[in-house]
Amino acid sequence: MNRTVCIAALGAAVVVSSAAAVDSLDNIGEVRLKGPLGVRLERMVRAHVAGTDPDYITAPFLEKTETKGWWQTEFWGKWMHSAVPYAEYLGSGERGAGSGLSASIERGMGRMLASQEENGYIGNYPDELRCGEGWDVWGMKYTMMGLLHYYDWKLKGEGEKCKVEADAALEAAKRLCDYVIAEIGPGGRRGRELWQTGNWSGYASSSILEPVMWLYKRTNEKKYLDFASYIVDGMTKPEKGPRLLDLAEKGVSVADRDEPGYDTKAGWAYVCKYGRSKAYEMMSCYQGLIEYYEATGRKELLDAAVKTAEDIVKEEINLAGGCACSEAWFHGARKQHLPYWRLQETCVTTTWMRFCEKLLCATDDPKWADQIERTFYNVYLGALRPDGGEFAAYTPLSGNRWHGMNHCFMHTDCCTANGPRGFLCFLRELCRNDGKTATFNFYASALVKGFDMYSLYPRENTARIVSHTEGPLTLRLRIPAWSAATEVKVNGQAQPGVKAGSYFSVSRDWELGDIVEIAFDMPVVAHRLDHAVAFTRGPVLLARDSRFADGDLSEPLRSGIKDGQKMGGFAAVRVPSDDIWMTFSAVLPLGQHHANPEGEHWTQVRFCDYASAGNLWRQDNYYRTWFPEEYNQFE
Ligand SMILES: [Zn+2]
Incomplete structure (x- = not known):
């Protein structure tokens, strides 16, 4: 935010954005998440x-045994x-995991640098398969990201040793990028264009554009x-390219x-090579395009990203904020x-959050931020x-939770590897405070720069922000689109507008101890689709859960519930066990036996939040979000 984009007056090139870059480490050490989310993050x-x-x-990277064009890298x-x-979030040493994590980062980094070839290549493909089909370039993209994260981290450190280590990482990233340029850049050795390599048109x-822009910046x-x-x-540009x-x-x-x-x-093989509906990879490209727009001012690229994301919201995102069937767009x-089949791949979920963060x-x-x-x-x-310990690869809207996959002969997969990056979007954008403006996007219990936030949101509809800052500053509060009548009070005084x-x-x-209170408008709302009904409350x-x-x-529900209807008959109730975050009791017109005098009464059932549903990860713990509605004889 507060990002300035300067465009060189004479057009030729360059110049670059400042401030709060997404993926930078600037903000992450200033947040301490508390409450149930803090526990989950820890x-x-x-x-x-x-x-x-x-x-x-x-x-x-050291063994270099790839033959199948897979993605171990x-x-x-x-x-x-x-x-x-x-590691930045936890701080070093005394906060526990920090020390072990820092040591692991250093250990991995040493091995990666040792694996870099004379020509700059870091990867596991044999020369004849490099920069061709398969996931070699994709792997180098992630390696560049890893190297540049290490570089940013070391830059924040003190002393000559950190500087030397930062320089080594940057140098490795440059040499790796130079390798890609020499092989499949303009007039490259391989005689093919970068976009012609790899999968999904x-x-x-x-999508290597994103770390290339990081390198440039x-x-x-x-x-x-x-x-x-x-x-x-x-x-x-190319007719058959990503377009x-x-x-x-x-x-x-x-x-x-x-x-x-x-x-x-x-x-x-044909579908993988030529398809354009792969969600994760497409969104990864738009992230790079936004970075490129920021450096060049080519607004049409940002507009294309915005238009695409708006289409995704309209056509693809479901009530759980998830999307994609077998990893592809499908309306x-x-x-x-x-x-x-294979709904809501976690790679897509994480990438959607990252894409939205860049757009924000x-x-x-x-x-x-509503979407995130x-x-x-x-x-x-x-x-x-x-x-x-793990992220599911896919999670259905109704069904049960289950483990992910083992990819490329390894005990990991794309999704569980991707998952932890998603939490960072929430953490980074919770509150950004540059000293002049503090923007609150999310309302979890947390210590942030200049303020404390006390909240049981979204279980409860309120949040309370207490100042431990002094002096002039603009506080900005995100008012979600779903909260029609939000109340904001400052030191007890209701705020208009x-x-x-x-x-x-x-x-x-x-002043120290100033209090901002927010009360969101969070009724339970019904959603209809064909002959099915689902319910949301705020975000x-x-x-319903088998527990x-x-x-x-x-x-089925008896007919009559309207799309957008605010539902009476729902009440927050005590959770039955520690593994469920939120529980609601609901009185609904459920059941098929309403010819019977007893059966025509309404039925009391319980609901929990979708994230808690099925979270025992057992076959006998299942859940449902969309409920059928009865047909009658005229339909
Ligand atoms: Zn995945």
Whole structure:
């Protein structure tokens, strides 16, 4: 936020954004999350991030045994992308996991640098398969991200040793990027364009744009911006390429972007090579395009990203903030009441949060924070195993939670490796305080720079922010679009002009102990789709869960509930056990035996938040979010 983009007056090139870059470490050490979310974060960092063995995920780089075109080389970079910020979050040494995590980062880094070849390559493919089909370029993308995160981390350290280590990481990233340029850059040795390599019509390889822009922003070397421009050309110009600009400008929905004649029955290899509906890779490309826009001012690229994301919200995102069937776009919002195959891949969930975070920072539009919040509280936390040790690969809207996969002969997979990065979007954007403006996007219990936040949100509808800052500052509060009548009080005085879907600003000379109170408008709302009904409360999707043992979860509702109806008859009640975060009792017109005088009475059942639903990760713990509605004889 407060991002300034300067465009050189004479057009030729360059110049760069300042302030609060997404993915930077600037903000992460200033937040301490408390309450149930703080506990979940601690568990995840301890069991998953700090629990990752750096030798295991760096071994492929030293062994170099890849023959199948797989993606063992994404795991270290993904891990670094969360390990470094969490090391920063925990602080060093005395905060527990920090020390072990820092040691793991150093250990992995040493092995990665040792694996770099003379020509700059870091990866596990044999020379004849490099920069071709498969996931080699994709792997190098994540390696560059890992190296640059290490660089940022060391830059913040003190002393000559940190500087030397930072320089070594930057140098390795430059040499790796130089290798990619020499092989598949303009006029490269391999005789093919970058976008022609890898999978998904060039999305996978083209998404290397993001760390190339990071490299450019850190070195200011023109050759990296030139390379980025070449990648952007590949993303936008070739007829058979990713077409990330013109198809967005024409308003083609993300699920409909395949070429005329594209044949979904032509076999998996064909689909992987030419498909344009792969959610994770497409969004990864737009993230790079936003970074490129920030450096060059090419506004049409940001506009294409915004338009695409708006289409995703409209066509794909479901009530849990999740999306994608078998990792692909499919107009899923319209079909979310149906049991689709491989729903809500965690890579897609995490990438959607990262994409929204970039849009939030680039546009300052709080609707992107609304999206992050909904995704975070539902599908994201739902995919995170309660002990923090793993992310599910897919999570259905109704069904049960289950373990992920083993990819590339390894005891990990793309999703569990990706998962920890998602929490960072929530953590970074919770509150940004640059000394002049403090923007609150989320309302979890936390200590942040200049303020404390006390809250049981979203279980309760209130949050209380207490100042421990003094002097003039503008406080901005995100008022969610779903909260029609939000009340804000400052030291007990109601504030006029609070509007849903915007930031509400309070500018004043703050004193220690000033109190801001927010009460959100959070009724339970019904949603209808065909003959199915679901319920949300604020950002949270509600689910029935087998643990409540209160009847058949597929029992239909009697007809009559309207889309958007505010539901009476729901009340927050005490949770029955520690593994459920929120529980609501509801009185609903459920059941098929209403010819019987007893059966026509309303039925009391319980709901929990979607993230808690099914979280025992057992077959006998199942849940449901969309409920059938009875048909009658005239339909
Ligand atoms: Zn995945």
